[in-house]
Amino acid sequence: MQATQQVATSAYPSAQRAWYAVAVLAVAYVFSFIDRQILSLLVVPIRRDLHISDTQMSLLMGISFALFYTLFGFPIGRMADSRSRRNIITGGVLTWSLFTAGCGLTASFLQMFLMRVGVGVGEAALSPPAYSLISDYFRPQRRALALSVYGVGMYVGAGLALVIGGVIVPYTMAGGIVTLPLIGLSIFSWQLTFLFVGLPGVLVAMLVRTVREPERRERRSAVAPPISAVFAYFKQHRATFACHHLGAALLSFSAYGASAWIPTFLMRTYGWGAGRAGMVGGCMVTVFSSLGILAGGWFCDFLTRRGYRDAHFRVGLTVSLITLPVVVLFPLMPKAGLAVALIAPYTFLMSTMFGVAPAAVHQVVPNEMRAQAGAMYLFVVNIVGLGTGPTVIALLTDRVFHDDNMLRYSLLIACTGAYVLATLLWWLGLKPYRRSVEQTEALRSGA
Numbered sequence: 001m002q003a004t005q006q007v008a009t010s011a012y013p014s015a016q017r018a019w020y021a022v023a024v025l026a027v028a029y030v031f032s033f034i035d036r037q038i039l040s041l042l043v044v045p046i047r048r049d050l051h052i053s054d055t056q057m058s059l060l061m062g063i064s065f066a067l068f069y070t071l072f073g074f075p076i077g078r079m080a081d082s083r084s085r086r087n088i089i090t091g092g093v094l095t096w097s098l099f100t101a102g103c104g105l106t107a108s109f110l111q112m113f114l115m116r117v118g119v120g121v122g123e124a125a126l127s128p129p130a131y132s133l134i135s136d137y138f139r140p141q142r143r144a145l146a147l148s149v150y151g152v153g154m155y156v157g158a159g160l161a162l163v164i165g166g167v168i169v170p171y172t173m174a175g176g177i178v179t180l181p182l183i184g185l186s187i188f189s190w191q192l193t194f195l196f197v198g199l200p201g202v203l204v205a206m207l208v209r210t211v212r213e214p215e216r217r218e219r220r221s222a223v224a225p226p227i228s229a230v231f232a233y234f235k236q237h238r239a240t241f242a243c244h245h246l247g248a249a250l251l252s253f254s255a256y257g258a259s260a261w262i263p264t265f266l267m268r269t270y271g272w273g274a275g276r277a278g279m280v281g282g283c284m285v286t287v288f289s290s291l292g293i294l295a296g297g298w299f300c301d302f303l304t305r306r307g308y309r310d311a312h313f314r315v316g317l318t319v320s321l322i323t324l325p326v327v328v329l330f331p332l333m334p335k336a337g338l339a340v341a342l343i344a345p346y347t348f349l350m351s352t353m354f355g356v357a358p359a360a361v362h363q364v365v366p367n368e369m370r371a372q373a374g375a376m377y378l379f380v381v382n383i384v385g386l387g388t389g390p391t392v393i394a395l396l397t398d399r400v401f402h403d404d405n406m407l408r409y410s411l412l413i414a415c416t417g418a419y420v421l422a423t424l425l426w427w428l429g430l431k432p433y434r435r436s437v438e439q440t441e442a443l444r445s446g447a
Contacts, residue, residue, distance in 0.1 A: 007349050013214055018137040021211045022146050025340050026094050028208060031201050033125045033157025034164065034213050035100040036065060038197055039116070040103040041136030041161065042279075045190040052190050066386060069120035070379045073128055077375030080129035081224040081368050089133075089210045097201020104187060127199030127358075128374040134166055135362045135370060136214040141305050143362065144312065148297025148355025152290045155351060159286025162278055209379045213261045216367050220351025226410075230369055234376070238363060240436040243429025247382040248357040250386025250422040253392075254327065254415040255350045260287065260390035262343060270336035280340065287345055289351040300359065309437040310430050312360030316353055316425035323349040327415040331408040357381075364436040366443065391415075 012018070039046075040061050047057055080088050099118030106112040130150060138146045168190075176189045220316035234241055272280075296315055303311035321347065329340035358374055365373040396410035397403070 006111070006332050012139055013137055013212075014219075017212065018146070019149075021137055022134060022149050024207055024211050025089070025126075025134065026156075028089065028126060028204055029130075029150060029153025030157040030160065031093070031197075031204050032096065032126055033154050034161045034197050035096055035119060035201065036123060037158060037161040038100075038164065038193060039103070041164070042190050042193060045188065046112075046209070047191070050107075050109055050112065051189045055254040056109050060109075060112055060116050065120040065123075066382065068117050069124050070382050071120045072124035073375035073378055074372065076125050077128040077371040077373075078224055078227075079130055080371035083442035084213050085129035085133040085371070086211050086213045088125050088129045088207060090205050092122045093201055093205040093208055094122075095125070096120075096219055097198050097279075099198075101195050101198030102202065104147040104191035104198065105185070128371040130359045131212075131362065131374040132367075132370040133214065135359075136367070140363065142301055144300035144304070144356050145294070145297035147359045149295045151293045151297075151351075151355040154354075155285050155289040155293065156168065159282050162282030162285075164193075164197065168313070213386050224372070225366075225368055228401025231322035233369060233383055234373075235433070237364060237436045237439075238311055240429060241376075243425045243432065244313070244357070244360055245377060246384075247320075247422045247425035247429065248353060248377070249381045249384035250418040250425070251316075251320070251350065252381045253389040254418040254422075255354075255389070256385045257389030257393045257414055257418075258327075258346070258350070258411060261393050261407060261411060265331065265411060266318075266336060266339070268405055269408050270339070272336065273381075284344060284347045288347040292348035292351035293355045296350070297355040297359075299352075300356045310434045312356050312363065313426050313430050313433045315356050317350055317423065317430070319352045320426055323425065324416070324419050327419055328412065331412040331415075360433070364440045366440070 043057055043061075046052070046060075047054075063430045076088065076092075099115050102118065103112060103115045106115055112190060131147065134146050134150060135143055171189065177186050178189050178192055179186045259281070263281045266272045266277040266280065296319065299318075300311050300315045303314055308314060326342055326346045326349065330339050330346055333339035333342065358377060361373045361377050362370050393407075393410045393414045396413060397407050401409060
């Protein structure tokens with residue numbers, strides 16, 4: 001028989017302790033995004049010095065990381081529902097940091113592939129337990145904002161990766177060999193980048209150790225439930241999770257697709273240089289996306305405090321409706337200035353749901369399933385968004401229009417279609433989500 005645990009009656013941790021935990025986890029998130037994206041900035045020197053093809057390079061950037069990142073989220077999420085989340089995150093940070101540094105010591109495609117697998121496995125240990133941990137630090141009325149602050153890390157990390165790339169790429173293009181002091185190992189100059197961004201992660205892992213493991217609240221069992229019980233729960237609330245996961249995945253599809261191709265769109269359509277397009281794109285992601293995810297969390301918590309049980313879905317519906325005209329217009333602008341003027345609010349709006357969405361999941365699942373539910377959410381969002389968003393836009397350009405200069409219409413079709421479907425899903429999910437929230441609240445009150 002599973003051990004039972006009564007609903008926690010003690011006070012939540014102090015605001016200072018709770019926000020400290022969020023800040024530390026956000027720092028870890030920043031480093032995770034730098035470490036996962038730095039490879040894409042070093043394509044030319046890596047191909048040249050390791051003598052690998054475009055296809056092999058795409059495997060290093062894609063499946064070696066993404067597949068293992070998504071798949072390992074499930075077993076790690078299951079562990080996080082019954083074991084120390086702080087320790088799991090610490091181990092994950094240490095793992096991906098050392099494997100990132102290990103990329104700086106590789107001498108072949110296979111070695112680099114294995115290092116990237118390690119990065120993916122390590123990063124899989126961050127967000128599912130972090131979502132669960134943050135949810136136990138904050139009352140339901142404050143969770144969306146707290147998770148949004150954590151989510152800022154992804155946009156700061158993505159922006160910093162572009163900045164780092166802009167600084168180091170000129171030094172790596174020329175090639176050359178560097179001998180490491182003390183150990184006397186000779187490596188290519190670009191490999192120093194992996195050492196510089198990977199090794200500081202050891203200090204981040206030590207910082208995570210300063211976060212206290214909060215008491216698990218609203219919990220009926222001291223151990224993770226059987227997998228069959230988890231699937232049964234998801235089946236019972238299948239309308240809620242289907243609308244939520246697919247709605248968030250479509251927003252992610254547009255966000256990843258647009259982020260990947262907007263710099264190229266500015267170059268092909270308006271004749272911008274690569275440096276200018278990259279700098280504008282990086283600044284917009286860092287500033288406007290960070291503000292957007294915070295605004296989404298604040299708006300959701302405001303609606304929750306006003307008594308809306310479907311607050312999270314209302315945010316998704318509202319944002320999708322507001323964003324639709326923006327994604328229709330920005331690719332069609334005749335001048336670059338007008339396009340950028342619309343890309344700025346789009347960059348703001350496209351990030352608003354990515355703190356609200358994980359908070360929505362935690363609002364309708366028992367505590368003992370939170371990390372597993374977070375892992376499933378991340379699996380769907382990353383497979384659809386990261387896995388297909390950039391590719392679909394490229395296929396429209398290559399296979400439908402057969403013209404690189406038609407990229408603006410590929411962006412228009414893909415992003416508009418995604419937001420139309422997402423709007424429909426958020427609307428259809430309002431009633432099922434309200435029902436799931438009511439049932440979950442009743443379940444917790446009777447624990």
